[in-house]
Amino acid sequence: MREVAIVSAGMTPFGELWETSLRDLFVQAAREALENAQVSQIDGIYIGNMSGGQFVGQEHLGPLMADHLGMTGVPAARVESACASGGVALRTAFFEVASGASDLVLATGVEKMNDGADVTNVLATAADQETEVYHGVTFPGLYAMIAHAHMHAHGTTFEDLSAVSVKSHYHGARNPRAQFRMEVTLEQVMNSSMVAEPLRLLHCSPVTDGAAAVLLCPLERAAEFTDKPIKIRGSGLATGSLALADRPDPAFLDSVSLSTSRAFDMAGVSTADIDVAEVHDCFSIAELCVLEAMGFAKPGGAAELTQAGETKLGGKIPINTSGGLKSKGHPVGATGIAQAVEILEQLRGEAGKRQVKNATIGLAQNMGGSGASSVVHVFERV
Amino acid sequence: MAGIVGYGAFVPRNRIKAAEIAKQWGKDPKSIERGLLLKEKSVPGLDEDTITISVEAGRSAIERAGIDPNLIGALYIGSESHPYAVKPSGTIAIEALGIGPEVHVADFEFACKAGTEAMFVAYSLVEADKVEYAMGIGADTSQGAPNDALEFSASAGGAAYIFGKNNLLAEVLETYSYTSDTPDFWRREGEFYPRHGGRFTGEPAYFKHVTSATKGILDKTGYKPSDFRHVVLHMPNGKFPLSAGKRMGFKKEQLEVGWVVNKMGNTYSGSSPTGLAAILDIAKPDDLILITSFGSGAGSDSFILKATDLLPKRQGLAPTVRSMLDNPRRYLTYGEYAKYREKIILNTGA
Amino acid sequence: MPSPRYWREIPTRYRLEAGRCKGCGKVVYPARLVCPSCEKTDFEPMQLSRKGTVVTYTVIHVGPDDFQMEAPYPLAIVETPEGARLMVQIADCDPADVKPGMEVALEFRKINAEGHSGIICYGHKGVPA
Numbered sequence: 001m002r003e004v005a006i007v008s009a010g011m012t013p014f015g016e017l018w019e020t021s022l023r024d025l026f027v028q029a030a031r032e033a034l035e036n037a038q039v040s041q042i043d044g045i046y047i048g049n050m051s052g053g054q055f056v057g058q059e060h061l062g063p064l065m066a067d068h069l070g071m072t073g074v075p076a077a078r079v080e081s082a083c084a085s086g087g088v089a090l091r092t093a094f095f096e097v098a099s100g101a102s103d104l105v106l107a108t109g110v111e112k113m114n115d116g117a118d119v120t121n122v123l124a125t126a127a128d129q130e131t132e133v134y135h136g137v138t139f140p141g142l143y144a145m146i147a148h149a150h151m152h153a154h155g156t157t158f159e160d161l162s163a164v165s166v167k168s169h170y171h172g173a174r175n176p177r178a179q180f181r182m183e184v185t186l187e188q189v190m191n192s193s194m195v196a197e198p199l200r201l202l203h204c205s206p207v208t209d210g211a212a213a214v215l216l217c218p219l220e221r222a223a224e225f226t227d228k229p230i231k232i233r234g235s236g237l238a239t240g241s242l243a244l245a246d247r248p249d250p251a252f253l254d255s256v257s258l259s260t261s262r263a264f265d266m267a268g269v270s271t272a273d274i275d276v277a278e279v280h281d282c283f284s285i286a287e288l289c290v291l292e293a294m295g296f297a298k299p300g301g302a303a304e305l306t307q308a309g310e311t312k313l314g315g316k317i318p319i320n321t322s323g324g325l326k327s328k329g330h331p332v333g334a335t336g337i338a339q340a341v342e343i344l345e346q347l348r349g350e351a352g353k354r355q356v357k358n359a360t361i362g363l364a365q366n367m368g369g370s371g372a373s374s375v376v377h378v379f380e381r382v
Numbered sequence: 383m384a385g386i387v388g389y390g391a392f393v394p395r396n397r398i399k400a401a402e403i404a405k406q407w408g409k410d411p412k413s414i415e416r417g418l419l420l421k422e423k424s425v426p427g428l429d430e431d432t433i434t435i436s437v438e439a440g441r442s443a444i445e446r447a448g449i450d451p452n453l454i455g456a457l458y459i460g461s462e463s464h465p466y467a468v469k470p471s472g473t474i475a476i477e478a479l480g481i482g483p484e485v486h487v488a489d490f491e492f493a494c495k496a497g498t499e500a501m502f503v504a505y506s507l508v509e510a511d512k513v514e515y516a517m518g519i520g521a522d523t524s525q526g527a528p529n530d531a532l533e534f535s536a537s538a539g540g541a542a543y544i545f546g547k548n549n550l551l552a553e554v555l556e557t558y559s560y561t562s563d564t565p566d567f568w569r570r571e572g573e574f575y576p577r578h579g580g581r582f583t584g585e586p587a588y589f590k591h592v593t594s595a596t597k598g599i600l601d602k603t604g605y606k607p608s609d610f611r612h613v614v615l616h617m618p619n620g621k622f623p624l625s626a627g628k629r630m631g632f633k634k635e636q637l638e639v640g641w642v643v644n645k646m647g648n649t650y651s652g653s654s655p656t657g658l659a660a661i662l663d664i665a666k667p668d669d670l671i672l673i674t675s676f677g678s679g680a681g682s683d684s685f686i687l688k689a690t691d692l693l694p695k696r697q698g699l700a701p702t703v704r705s706m707l708d709n710p711r712r713y714l715t716y717g718e719y720a721k722y723r724e725k726i727i728l729n730t731g732a
Numbered sequence: 733m734p735s736p737r738y739w740r741e742i743p744t745r746y747r748l749e750a751g752r753c754k755g756c757g758k759v760v761y762p763a764r765l766v767c768p769s770c771e772k773t774d775f776e777p778m779q780l781s782r783k784g785t786v787v788t789y790t791v792i793h794v795g796p797d798d799f800q801m802e803a804p805y806p807l808a809i810v811e812t813p814e815g816a817r818l819m820v821q822i823a824d825c826d827p828a829d830v831k832p833g834m835e836v837a838l839e840f841r842k843i844n845a846e847g848h849s850g851i852i853c854y855g856h857k858g859v860p861a
Binding site: 118120121124130131132133134135136137138140141144145146147148149152193194195196197198199241243244245246250251 | 741744745762768787788789790791792793794795796797798799802804805807808809817818819820821827832843844853855
């Protein structure tokens with residue numbers, strides 16, 4: 001397989017974008033990526049999207065988006081893995097270019113959540129319909145159960161969870177594209193309204209519209225499009241039991257552990273090599289569990305890492321400098337690509353107030369459902 | 383001879399005090415408690431209905447009977463609060479209890495006596511050797527209209543009886559029924575709350591049918607009131623059954639075990655069947671037992687039963703009625719009660 | 733809730749029917765075609781005991797529309813003596829009393845109803861043992 005680079009990116013602001021439809025969100029992000037690379041012909045488009053069908057009644061996004069991009073005829077298809085749709089779209093594009101089958105492929109993600117759909121019910125389709133949703137569970141509810149299991153097994157506290165949100169907002173306040181650009185205090189987080197015990201409103205990522213796109217090409221051609229490419233060194237995907245009740249340990253995300261070791265094996269790196277990482281903090285507890293499953297901390301140790309400030313800008317391993325899903329927003333299918341955009345900017349030195357000094361190797365981890373799918377990519381500055 | 387081979391009851395765990403309801407409507411709690419001889423009643427949760435109560439009572443009955451549920455050839459649930467107007471409660475119950483598919487099922491309605499009629503038919507099928515075992519259940523989650531006298535008593539609960547011919551816990555010695563068309567209490571299709579004829583529900587309805595059925599079965603068998611160790615009558619409130627019992631010559635000691643209304647309320651089709659279960663929970667071998675139900679509309683079913691030597695061995699195999707009434711319970715405010723009983727107006731959209 | 737989909741799940745929901753893998757002994761609930769542990773496809777039908785222990789839990793305050801009237805309600809993963817785990821609501825107790833290790837009995841309850849004209853969905857909930 002040949003080496004693959006990301007040569008440009010495009011991304012809409014994330015938030016409640018009432019004026020912009022699903023298709024226009026896509027077009028905005030995709031065109032920005034194409035214009036930044038000065039490219040007008042591409043070989044393929046992958047669109048990460050959890051459920052255009054349930055949010056706005058629109059399936060068959062491949063042809064729709066190609067058409068609206070003015071590229072009818074170009075191969076295009078939607079990729080789905082719930083909240084990991086974007087990451088899996090990136091992986092699919094990566095292998096198509098790496099294999100030599102295509103040269104220029106756009107990996108994109110888009111979600112339009114605010115057009116009046118019953119968001120709770122739509123998101124719940126990523127859980128087990130027959131054994132979980134049937135009994136009245138919600139996504140916050142599933143992660144709340146993970147949180148209680150983690151607190152029971154490791155002594156993680158409510159303050160520990162809340163510290164993650166404080167950090168996320170600190171970063172998000174420095175991200176012009178973020179949905180929430182204000183910092184929050186620990187008291188505000190801890191006193192926000194209860195959603196599913198122990199998780200409160202400010203432990204949960206919001207409902208967001210948005211799109212993101214990255215353009216992939218073979219590394220050997222990257223110079224045609226940018227003088228600051230980054231390369232994708234590794235990709236790993238893993239599935240876990242869909243139902244939380246079927247996991248050996250509800251507090252441990254096996255799919256994250258497996259996808260990370262696969263990506264690390266391909267890239268030839270370990271956690272010590274990573275300078276900056278975007279991880280899937282759909283709920284504060286998720287960030288702690290992901291860090292442990294990836295090996296940045298031992299099980300039960302992520303709280304300490306966070307409280308010591310190591311995951312904040314300036315710390316040993318800045319996590320979610322974009323603001324994470326919590327503060328940047330979480331347009332479900334777009335998140336995986338938006339994570340790649342943040343790492344691209346970090347490795348290019350273009351992250352402004354969020355810049356991690358000398359960031360050379362970065363990582364993006366994107367997760368679906370309550371940890372039933374996880375996809376990890378390792379990137380390196382060229 | 384056919385009789386009861388298994389029995390079980392279920393009373394929801396939530397409660398509301400009569401005083402709390404009285405307070406809501408500006409009535410004097412003490413007069414209410416004195417007048418109705420009622421302290422509190424059971425309240426079904428939003429997740430409980432006639433079917434869930436029937437299933438749990440049925441499970442206890444199967445435990446006590448110790449039989450393979452597949453041998454039950456008929457199941458009838460009598461209630462005035464079947465969850466569906468069309469689709470039997472009984473089919474959901476058989477699936478949950480592991481009965482069938484070779485089984486007869488239909489739902490019964492006859493106000494508060496649908497349960498005992500279901501029991502009579504189940505017993506008769508066994509007596510006639512049509513099926514080896516049959517189950518009759520009386521269960522309800524009836525509504526009392528806000529600010530109406532019946533709101534103090536309308537409660538939820540039920541009991542299930544399995545009839546067979548072997549290993550009886552209680553023999554059925556005789557049955558009797560007394561019925562007429564008496565419009566004392568009714569609910570039209572689609573209406574949420576029932577209506578009733580006030581004091582007309584007393585003498586011409588309750589007392590007439592309860593005493594006539596009881597007299598009928600005593601005449602038929604030649605038994606005297608003093609022959610019975612335990613007697614349970616339908617309990618629309620605390621006063622009526624004690625008054626009717628006294629009038630018919632029964633003593634307080636005979637009536638007290640079955641008189642569960644004081645803490646349970648009126649569980650309609652579950653009323654006398656649950657009172658009977660409370661009696662069976664403590665009855666001794668050879669105790670003679672009389673049960674007379676009453677259902678508005680109106681009618682009364684009577685049974686004379688005799689406890690067997692096997693009964694004490696099976697009593698402990700499932701929860702007793704007394705434990706369901708006396709164990710710590712959760713008391714609701716009127717607001718919580720109104721929410722659970724869906725008395726709060728919502729849009730009717732699907 | 734479409735009728736055929738509901739009807740298919742009745743043995744699972746009403747009788748807690750599960751399967752014990754003849755290959756490795758794992759108890760799979762709901763029953764499946766392939767054992768998640770050893771990938772064999774031969775099972776012995778069985779029913780779970782109607783009791784268990786809470787493994788982890790939450791109390792849902794913001795629920796799906798259909799369940800909002802019951803909120804706040806506890807939801808837990810309960811493990812039965814056979815080693816099967818299932819997700820159920822916990823009823824008839826103060827939500828504050830639910831914790832890992834709590835013993836529950838599994839009782840037949842109404843889980844949901846589709847508005848005023850749709851079908852009623854039944855299943856089990858845990859109640860304090």
